[in-house]
Structures are given as C-alpha cells and as structure tokens.
Amino acid sequence: MYLGIDLGTSGLRALMTDASGQPVASAEAQYSAQHPxxxxxxxxxxxxxxxxxxxMAQLQGTPGYSGIRGIAVAGHMHGAVLLDRADQVLRPCILWNDTRSxxxxxxxxxxxxxxxxSGNIVFPGFTAPKLLWVQRHEPEIFAKTAKxxxxxAYLNLHLTGRHVAxxxxxxxxxxxxxxxRDWSxxxxxxxxxRRDQMPDLVEGCTAAGTLRPELAARWGLRPDVVVSGGAGDNAAAACGTGVMAEGQGFVSLGTSGVVLAARDGFHPDPATAVHTFCHAIPDRWYQMGVMLSATDCMNWLGRITxxxxxxxTAPIGDQLGPPGTATFFPYLSGERTPHNSANLRGGFEGLGVQTTTxxxxxxxxxxxxxGLRDCLEALKATGAGLERCLVIGGGSKSLYWVRLLATVLNLPLCLPKDGEFGAALGAARLARLAVTGEPPSEVLLTPEIAQVIEPEAALREQYEARYQLFRRQTAERLKPVA
Known part of the structure; x- marks a missing residue:
C-alpha cells in the first residue's frame, strides 16, 4: 500500500492505494486560514x-493499512514556514495567496x-519576497529564522525529522x-x-527519509516506511493525470485556475508571466499559466446572492449558447498570468436593468x-504546444462550463471517468516510485477518458470576438489612474 497526502489550503486529504495503483480508502480533515x-x-x-x-486515525482499520510501505506529500506551494534552531515555528505560515510583499x-x-x-517573474505570492517582508517588518523573527x-517540506520534517524538499x-x-535544479x-x-537556511533537495520520486519511529508506533505502521520527496500540488496533479511528456497538459478549474503543459526541457520565458518549474520526476519540467480566482469567482457570486x-449554474443547463451581454473580469485577488498585478481587481461591465442572476x-x-485563454496564449508564446487537454477540478462537473471553455480555448477537452486522478493520487504514485524504483512511465499513467468535448464550431467566431473585447477592456483596467 502507498499513501498520498494532499495538503491543501483549506484541508488535508490522505489517499491509500494498493500495489497496482488503485485507490483503496481516503480520509479528510479541514482547517482554515486567517486574514488579519x-x-x-x-x-x-x-x-x-x-x-x-x-x-490517519480515520484510515486505521482499513484492510491493508498496516502494509503501507511509502508516503508522499503534495502541498500548496510558495508558503513560508519559519523555524528557529529547535525547529519551533516562529510565526504563522504566509500562504501562496498572500500579497503583502x-x-x-x-x-x-x-x-x-x-x-x-529562477526562470520566472518574482510574484508577490512566491516565497523569497515574503522573507524580505519579514526582514523589514518583523526583524526579530527574521533574526531567529534558522530554516x-x-x-x-514542513510535513516532511514532521514525518522524517529531516529538513528536505x-x-x-x-x-x-x-x-x-x-x-x-539546485539552490542558487x-x-x-x-x-x-543563506544556503544553510534551506532544506536538502531531492527529486519528488526518490526517498527523503523514513517515517519517524514514534509516528510509526502511534499510527500502527511498519518501522521502515519510506517518505518520498513529494511535490508541489500542481506537479503532483500532473503525476496523478499522467502529464509528464512534451505535448501533454491539463486545465484545472479549481479554486484557482491553471493551464499546465509538461516540457521535456527547460524553456523559461518570464516575460509571459508563465511559471516554469521543475517536474517531480528527474530531467523534466512543466510550465503553467495561473489565474488566482477561478471557481472561487463563482463561490464569491454565491456568497453575495x-x-x-x-x-x-443549474438554470443555465448543459447546452452552450452565444456569449451573454455582461462581461466579468475575474480578478478578485489580483492576477498572475499574464498580468502580474497584485492590484488588478474584478468587476462586471455591460449590466442593465434587464440583467438577471x-x-x-x-x-x-x-x-x-x-482568463484561462490568456494563460493558454502565454504558454504558446513559450513554445509549449497542446493539441488537447485533460480538464479537472470542481468546475469540470459543469458540462456547460467545459463546453464553454473548449470553445474559448479552441481546444478539445478530455473529461476523465469518475475516480482519482489529482494531487493525492500523484503523491501516492511518487511514494510508490520511491519504494519500487519503477520507471515513471510505467506508473504515471493517464486516466481513462469518459468524454471528449470539442469546441462548438458554430459559436467559435462569436466567442473569439468577445475574448478580444475582453482583452481590450482588461488593458484599459490595467492603465494607472491619472
């Protein structure tokens, strides 16, 4: 058995898989973020x-649980956990969606x-500017920061007693x-x-250490459980969907939005505001365009209505029609790709007395x-080519939204069959690779496809015209106010 841990922004999910990679059991626990x-x-x-x-308490008793041989953690990226010399946390973790820096x-x-x-623009959400902010605004904490x-990596420390990422x-x-692929x-x-403030580096599919004896005893696991390097959440999702080679990619309609393409080499183009990161397997990279608010925009509309x-979305149905008369700008928390603006904000345009919910x-x-089309165009500028994509995330449950997205992107979108194919599965696969040493190509397989959604040819020109208008209107919103 192998255990994948998906450390999310609002909760943790643990997924147990068997030797063939099939999910056996899962468990979840929730927590919250603070916004002081x-x-x-x-x-x-x-x-x-x-x-x-x-x-882990929920999983104990599951048949096969005591046979877990490997564990891996997939985590939300960019967060800064500051530790003193005794590995005590000095302040709350500053998260990926924090824009103070x-x-x-x-x-x-x-x-x-x-x-x-670095191969990237330095975004406010990245880790390095957070530490500069701490140095300037919390100098006593900065002075005590040993790691x-x-x-x-913080969960890796808890699991193994080692500083490793x-x-x-x-x-x-x-x-x-x-x-x-090294600290600079x-x-x-x-x-x-300084380098001594950084964790040791390993590939995500190789061993980072073994489970601490006290945890193995408390959780009822064998003492030689391997903990792999793990991955950032999007790299883990790529492992869970089998996106590992040039030409493969996925679109994620989650809280944030992602268009991700696997790359066989290192092809940075920071000016596009595309992220260029190492993959969780050796000698591979991936690039992605990221928008900070995707389905979270619908959550926001739900809160105010x-x-x-x-x-x-239920009254809209499943069939795609022409573009509506109202335009929404999805910049509730600023934007990454392609605008790199912490101050850009969302809004509606084209509302009238006849506008309905x-x-x-x-x-x-x-x-x-x-916004996701903007991400795709930025990826194309780096040389990444995608002929079709998987579509994952909570928003992919809306067939209307998937049809709309396929048409706007002008890209066939593949809906996986129900099942596991996300970050938790990717983490479990990385744990398996660390234990068995199998070739990644034999483990990181693509999911079975339930349906391929083609662009709506009859509506392509209308949506293309509306997208070009959206781009012009966004450009106006980006202009500084005199």
Whole structure:
C-alpha cells in the first residue's frame, strides 16, 4: 500500500492505494486560514499536523493499512514556514495567496539575474519576497529564522525529522536555479538568505527519509516506511493525470485556475508571466499559466446572492449558447498570468436593468474562461504546444462550463471517468516510485477518458470576438489612474 497526502489550503486529504495503483480508502480533515489584514493570508502549521493525525486515525482499520510501505506529500506551494534552531515555528505560515510583499517582489524581480536563474517573474505570492517582508517588518523573527520550509517540506520534517524538499515545490521560491535544479547562491543572496537556511533537495520520486519511529508506533505502521520527496500540488496533479511528456497538459478549474503543459526541457520565458518549474520526476519540467480566482469567482457570486454555485449554474443547463451581454473580469485577488498585478481587481461591465442572476453566473464562467485563454496564449508564446487537454477540478462537473471553455480555448477537452486522478493520487504514485524504483512511465499513467468535448464550431467566431473585447477592456483596467 502507498499513501498520498494532499495538503491543501483549506484541508488535508490522505489517499491509500494498493500495489497496482488503485485507490483503496481516503480520509479528510479541514482547517482554515486567517486574514488579519487586507491582502494577508496565513495559517498555523500546527493545524496541518492535527489534520494529518485525524486523517490517519480515520484510515486505521482499513484492510491493508498496516502494509503501507511509502508516503508522499503534495502541498500548496510558495508558503513560508519559519523555524528557529529547535525547529519551533516562529510565526504563522504566509500562504501562496498572500500579497503583502508586492513591493519586495518587484524589487527582487528587477535585480540582475533573478529572472534568468529562477526562470520566472518574482510574484508577490512566491516565497523569497515574503522573507524580505519579514526582514523589514518583523526583524526579530527574521533574526531567529534558522530554516525556511514550504508547507509540504514542513510535513516532511514532521514525518522524517529531516529538513528536505523536492525540486518541483522548491522551484516556486525564487531561490532555486530551476534549470540546474539546485539552490542558487546568487538568488539566495539577492533575498538576504543563506544556503544553510534551506532544506536538502531531492527529486519528488526518490526517498527523503523514513517515517519517524514514534509516528510509526502511534499510527500502527511498519518501522521502515519510506517518505518520498513529494511535490508541489500542481506537479503532483500532473503525476496523478499522467502529464509528464512534451505535448501533454491539463486545465484545472479549481479554486484557482491553471493551464499546465509538461516540457521535456527547460524553456523559461518570464516575460509571459508563465511559471516554469521543475517536474517531480528527474530531467523534466512543466510550465503553467495561473489565474488566482477561478471557481472561487463563482463561490464569491454565491456568497453575495445567497445561492450555492450549483444553484447558480443549474438554470443555465448543459447546452452552450452565444456569449451573454455582461462581461466579468475575474480578478478578485489580483492576477498572475499574464498580468502580474497584485492590484488588478474584478468587476462586471455591460449590466442593465434587464440583467438577471443567470446572466451574472454566465458572465462569471465566461470571464474565468477568458482568463484561462490568456494563460493558454502565454504558454504558446513559450513554445509549449497542446493539441488537447485533460480538464479537472470542481468546475469540470459543469458540462456547460467545459463546453464553454473548449470553445474559448479552441481546444478539445478530455473529461476523465469518475475516480482519482489529482494531487493525492500523484503523491501516492511518487511514494510508490520511491519504494519500487519503477520507471515513471510505467506508473504515471493517464486516466481513462469518459468524454471528449470539442469546441462548438458554430459559436467559435462569436466567442473569439468577445475574448478580444475582453482583452481590450482588461488593458484599459490595467492603465494607472491619472
């Protein structure tokens, strides 16, 4: 048996798979983030440990549970867990969607060699600018910081007693030379950090250590359980969907939105605001366009209308029609790809007395789809080619939204059959690779496809015209106010 742990922003999920890779059992535990100031997003790392214990307690007693041989963690990226010399947490973890360090990010991004070595723009959500912010605003905490760990690496420390992280997660710090797959002295120096403050690096599919004896005894597991390097959440999702070679990719309609393409080589193009990161397997990379609010836009509309997302989308049905008259700009928390703006904000345009809640819901789905088209265009500029994509995430349950997205992207979208194919499965697969040493190509398989959604040819020109209008309107919103 193998255990994949998906450490999410709002909860932890543990998935147990058998020797053939089939899911056997899963367990979940929830926690919350705190937002003490506008633009701040923090979390107590202790809540992750509590959630992990709760999930393991739920799994105990499952047939085969005691035969778990490997564990891997997939975690939300970019978070900063600051530890003192005794490995005690110094402050709440600053999360990926925290934007307080926008000024520090711009400063680092303008520093010589930072983009060329890291392969990326320095976004406010990345880890390096967070530490610059701590240095300037919490100097006493910065002075005590002996180690900085990403969320998944903090769970690795809990599991193994070692400071160790994988390449895919570490690529989102702005401290890693993403092409060389190693910490960069130049990047660390630019952020006033040192190599000894970094965890050891391993590939996600190789061993990071073994489970601490006290945890093995408490959880009723064998003493030689291997803990693999694990992965950042999107790299793990790529492992779970079998996206590992050039030409393969997926679109994720989750809380945030992602268009991801696997790459056989290192092809950075920071100016596009595309993320270029190491994959969780050796000698592979991936690139992705990221929008900060995707299905979260529908959650927001639900909160202000008093309806659930399902209630908002049900009256629209499954069949795609022409674009609506209202336009939505999905920038509720700023945007990454392609705008790199922490200050860009969302809104509606084209509302009238006749506008209904259905119109607003349709506009939200269109706006998110146009944002993902922006991501796809940015990926194309790097040379990434996609002829079709898997579509995953909660939004993919809406057939209307998938048809809309296929038409806006002008790309066939493949809906997997019901089952496991996300970050937790990807983590379990990485645990298996660390134990067995099998070739990744024999384990990281693509899921069975239930349906291929083709673009609606009769509506393509209308949606293309609306997308071009959306781009022009967004450009106007980006202009500074005189």
């Amino acid at each position: 100031h506008p633009g701040w997003s923090e979390q107590d790392p202790g809540s992750w440990i509590t959630a992990l214990d709760q999930a 926008a000024a520090e990010a711009a400063e680092l991004d303008a520093t010589d060699e930072v983009r060329s070595l 900085v760990l990403l969320p998944a 994988d390449m895919s997660d570490s690529a989102g710090t702005s401290w890693l030379d993403v092409g060389a 002295e130049r990047l660390l120096g630019a952020g006033h950090m 008093g309806r659930s997302p399902a209630e908002l 259905d119109d607003l819901a349709r506009a939200v789905m269109e706006g998110v789809s146009f």
